[in-house]
Amino acid sequence: MTASHALVVSLRKSGTHLLKELMTRSGYSLYGEVSAGPGELPEPAGDTLWRVLTMVYGEEELRRLTGSEDRTAVESAVAEAVDAFYGAWRVRLGIPWRGPAGEAPPAELVARTLARGAAGRFADTPGGVCWFLHHLEPHQVDERFLRDWLDTGSPRILFNYRDPRDVLVSMVNFLSGESGRGVGHFTDHRLYRDILRTARNVGERLTIALTDPCFPGADAFERGLWLLRHPAVCKVSFEDLVGPRGGGSRERQRAAVADQLFNDRAYSFHRGRIGAWREYFTPEHEELFEERYGAVLDAYGYR
Template sequence: MVALGYGMYGQSRITDDIRPELSRPARLRAARLVHGAERAAELENADPDVFDQVTGQAWEALGWAWQARLGLPLENRYGATLVNSELVAQARSRSIGSRFSDTPENVCWILPELDIKKIDGNFIQEWADTGEPRIIFMYRDPRDVILSMVNFLSGKTAAGFGNFSEFKVFSAILNSFPTMDEKLEYALSDPAFPCMGDHRRALWLLHHPRVCAVSFEELVGPRGLGTEQRQDAAIRRILDFVGSRSSPAEVAEKIFREDSFSFFKGQIGAWREVFTARHREIAESVLGDVLSSYGYV
């Protein structure tokens, strides 16, 4: 999405080089939603530094408010103090009836989950009626996801494991096990382990005709042990979905990012190298229906 020119926002590590650059009208719109029309009118003639500071804070507060409306467990991950700060609470209260189309344009929202049971019904109705925002659902073999999460929370990636509160708990648990075998058996067996259950909750995204569903295995390309043909087809599908005229070949060159903070190996089927017969047995027991639904057999 960065290669397509989008700024990124959401529950991922957003660095300055991929952060959205909001237009002046978008900043004023955010300020109007959070502070009201009178304050937004005052900002139109404000000192540039004051304008940038106030509208920037309004956008951040609006972003938190929308993450809550999209059903993300913010208090669990970041704590009630941040989520219920005065400005965020004001944004949640004043923007409660607003439409997602009122948020800034050219922003790609990164959501680790989109649980249909927890999303604000007004958003669901807006999306169902208009098809906007366009939703791209990327998924991966659950066995590789679990292995990747174990590596991530065991400290094998270069830049740590992020700031979700639960990650500290599960990192401590994993690091109490002396072997990878034990870590994997635990991760596969604990239904509360991060990422367990995500594929089931996302089945509606996999099947909805207005969602562009694309797999990691399609997108990763030869450097991740995929193929150029599948990668090209997946990229073209996404370009068509978002209405982009970008070159598929140029986009493909930018996809495999070893400098991503969560990058470890980025390869298809890495689970096959480390899963024992016992791990395969547990995976089949707890994930058999999911593997079948997503075509991983």
């Protein structure tokens, strides 16, 4: 992927760390539901920075800013504008803020940016950034973004998924503390971490996951069907990317332009193998899964 703008929709526990590696190696900075770390986004400059400033501040504010000799104040105002601009796009794309409240983009400036022409077009965002989302739903996304995407094909959207049985097992293990690195800032992760701790064994945890409609990611595959079916979306699976260390093949990995992407140090990583669900599912779990997700297996080609 060589475009200056990219957007990845990676279902939770579907190998998001592999896509992070791929996009980072392709020269992108990461933003959204995952990031490379604070301060690693490219800083807008020149015309791009000026566009950002005009979307955040009014004419009088811009005059004061450009005429100010207080460099510290100017740098602070510029940084707040950039944060507000990215924050406005989080809202437009339906990405909730999950980090510490003190690090959130300035709410007043975000609201003002959204009111001032909805922060422009996606093409106006700084280049070299790959936006990561765990879902992208037409009824929650800014309609202008979807219209522009349909008309121009930009940004290139990549949709990543995985065998939903392995996703379920991975989520259960993750929330049960098997990764040993916490459950992050997702509220539903924290809720179900506590619930799963009441179960006596992994079998009971799987039963909870298969019978609770609010379990994290329970409807993610259904909500992603439009991405799977749309001809302009680039589809890639965990099984394509993981390679031989995760039970896949080198040929399939190379075909997905993702050689050497298996990073077992990634946050939330547990085991990352194809077909691990067979070690955990009992016949009862298979029956429960078939009743609830049989159509999903068919749609995504995992039958």
